[in-house]
Amino acid sequence: MTSKIIENLINNVNRETLDRFFRDRNSMFTSTNVRLPQYEEDMFTDAFELGKIQLSLIENITVCVFHVSRELTERSGKKAQYDKAKKIIRDLNADAGIFVFIGEKGNFRFSLVYASYKGTKVDYSNFRRYTYFVSPELTNKTFIQRIGEGDFSSL
Secondary structure (H helix, E strand, O other), rough: HHHHHHHHHHHOOOOHHHHHHHHHHHHOEEEEEEEOOHHHHEEEEEEEEEEEEOOOOEEEEEEEEEEOOOOOOOOOHHHHHHHHHHHHHHHHHOOOOEEEEEEEEEEEEEEEEEEEOOOOEEEOOOOOOOEEEEEEOOOHHHHHOOOOOOOOOOO
């Protein structure tokens, strides 16, 4: 069942397949499906908070989905997407976020961005570290191993 869900996600990424994927992965996932028009701009459209995962009383992950109005490739837009993710984490007072940026041809980027607190200072994970470019035309082996088999129970 799980392999079918990840395969369906890779071949037909949208809010519904993502929602099903997260429901299958973690029982603490709660769908919110809230539109986030304040984060939409030329490059990023159809912004939604898909849901939340409450890891503990003090740790929570927001899950957001965007459409990218430009072609999405392995190298395109990573830094801009990362900056958008950090702003949303700050604004929503989340500890982390999983951000899915969907391109025009069915390619998508699946990224985890999290905050590390050091006194009054907040650092964020490196924008190259936990991000996966996924395309129906590729094998997506690393994505399937790391994300497809993960349970999202901890940061």
